[in-house]
Amino acid sequence: MLDRVRAFADAEITPRSDYFDSLPEAPTVATARLHEAGLANWWIPSRYGGIGADLEESVDIVSELAYGDAGFAFGSFLSILGTTMLRLCGEEPLARTHLEALAAGGGSCGILASEEQAGSELGRIAARFTHDGDQVVISGDKYFATNADAADLLLAVARDADDDADFRVVLVPRDTPGVEIVKRWDMVGMRGSATYQARLRDCAVPAAHVLRGNGLRNLEIGLNASRILIAATAIGLARRVRDLSMEYAAVKQVKGSALTGNAVFAGKLGQIEMLIDVMRNQCRAAAAEFDRYMAAPDPLPSLYRTGTLRSALAAKMYCGQAGWQVATIGSEMFGGLGYTHDHPIGKLVRDLRYVGLVEGGDDVVRDLLYSRFVVPAGKRR
Numbered sequence: 001m002l003d004r005v006r007a008f009a010d011a012e013i014t015p016r017s018d019y020f021d022s023l024p025e026a027p028t029v030a031t032a033r034l035h036e037a038g039l040a041n042w043w044i045p046s047r048y049g050g051i052g053a054d055l056e057e058s059v060d061i062v063s064e065l066a067y068g069d070a071g072f073a074f075g076s077f078l079s080i081l082g083t084t085m086l087r088l089c090g091e092e093p094l095a096r097t098h099l100e101a102l103a104a105g106g107g108s109c110g111i112l113a114s115e116e117q118a119g120s121e122l123g124r125i126a127a128r129f130t131h132d133g134d135q136v137v138i139s140g141d142k143y144f145a146t147n148a149d150a151a152d153l154l155l156a157v158a159r160d161a162d163d164d165a166d167f168r169v170v171l172v173p174r175d176t177p178g179v180e181i182v183k184r185w186d187m188v189g190m191r192g193s194a195t196y197q198a199r200l201r202d203c204a205v206p207a208a209h210v211l212r213g214n215g216l217r218n219l220e221i222g223l224n225a226s227r228i229l230i231a232a233t234a235i236g237l238a239r240r241v242r243d244l245s246m247e248y249a250a251v252k253q254v255k256g257s258a259l260t261g262n263a264v265f266a267g268k269l270g271q272i273e274m275l276i277d278v279m280r281n282q283c284r285a286a287a288a289e290f291d292r293y294m295a296a297p298d299p300l301p302s303l304y305r306t307g308t309l310r311s312a313l314a315a316k317m318y319c320g321q322a323g324w325q326v327a328t329i330g331s332e333m334f335g336g337l338g339y340t341h342d343h344p345i346g347k348l349v350r351d352l353r354y355v356g357l358v359e360g361g362d363d364v365v366r367d368l369l370y371s372r373f374v375v376p377a378g379k380r381r
């Protein structure tokens with residue numbers, strides 16, 4: 001599987017940096033090719049017709065895709081957040097219908113959670129749903145939603161209009177009347193992915209489309225998987241910086257010899273290699289922990305109790321910071337050329353920045369680690 005992904009990235013993604021950085025129309029041709037290659041949505045379990053790769057394998061898959069283009073990787077794996085919630089918290093007929101369609105068609109699932117006034121503080125979400133016979137009707141403005149335009153289905157987080165404290169995740173098929181794309185964001189980096197501002201205007205869906213359990217808790221459970229894979233994009237990006245540095249240093253002369261033989265350069269590359277190895281180990285360990293939960297006959301009760309995994313938070317924050325160190329070394333490596341659009345390092349720096357921002361910036365992650373794992377004395381290890 002990993003060899004196939006690597007071959008796919010080498011052929012379809014890595015040579016096309018400029019194309020992915022151009023905010024290409026989504027889904028890209030490469031998205032269709034990933035599906036043709038039988039690799040799209042690789043984590044969907046085999047009982048739904050998918051390949052069924054676990055999250056630990058997915059760390060390496062994402063690292064390979066992100067080596068080619070981090071935006072493409074992000075757009076390709078982000079559906080795991082929704083499919084995890086659907087698989088664990090959706091009624092089986094609903095989950096089966098949509099997971100089978102995603103496995104067979106290679107489509108995507110958008111997440112409509114954050115709002116302009118409720119980015120990290122999701123408890124301030126203003127989107128609401130009302131009950132109307134055997135339907136629910138949902139309305140609200142959502143600020144950032146990756147893949148939302150081309151998605152087959154959207155999972156929207158909203159509160160019950162009759163009970164302010166009751167948050168739910170509601171499955172809204174993309175073609176439901178009332179789903180509007182307001183605009184596509186012109187992002188600084190990750191331009192190979194497509195993120196939108198979206199609006200739900202009186203979207204009526206069957207009541208069975210409301211997932212079981214507290215919507216914010218469901219989201220936390222799914223975010224474990226996507227946060228670990230966001231962290232894994234930093235591994236691929238850092239590997240690319242390392243390899244570009246080696247190519248450059250082989251031909252760059254400093255004090256009469258190639259830069260590869262220079263002790264300062266060797267020290268920088270040794271530092272990068274250490275960071276890559278620790279990033280990879282933390283992502284794999286966090287993913288293995290998540291996989292252990294998912295391997296239970298009924299994973300939901302224990303994941304529902306646990307919510308956010310400490311290891312997933314640590315992976316995302318560590319990889320954001322370590323990746324940024326690598327980006328900084330890389331940015332200096334290529335001299336003046338490194339500060340131009342003629343060299344790919346600038347794109348890698350811009351792409352890397354997202355790891356420490358999306359699905360919780362470092363302040364948010366630190367706050368979560370403190371409140372969930374330091375304040376409760378019983379959680380300290």
Ligand SMILES: Cc1cc2nc3c(=O)[nH]c(=O)nc-3n(C[C@H](O)[C@H](O)[C@H](O)COP(=O)(O)OP(=O)(O)OC[C@H]3O[C@@H](n4cnc5c(N)ncnc54)[C@H](O)[C@@H]3O)c2cc1C
Nearest residue numbers: 111112113114119120144145146195358359360363364367
């Ligand atoms: C490329 C991209 C793709 C995205 N895709 C999606 C998507 O598919 N679906 C979706 O729902 N959302 C998506 N988002 C939203 C993203 O995941 C974040 O939730 C959102 O950007 C953060 O919210 P915010 O902008 O309100 O900023 P905030 O997180 O509120 O941060 C603003 C400021 O407040 C500070 N702050 C916030 N909380 C704390 C705290 N607890 N302690 C101290 N300081 C704090 C921060 O440090 C920062 O300075 C995406 C964003 C990007 C950039």
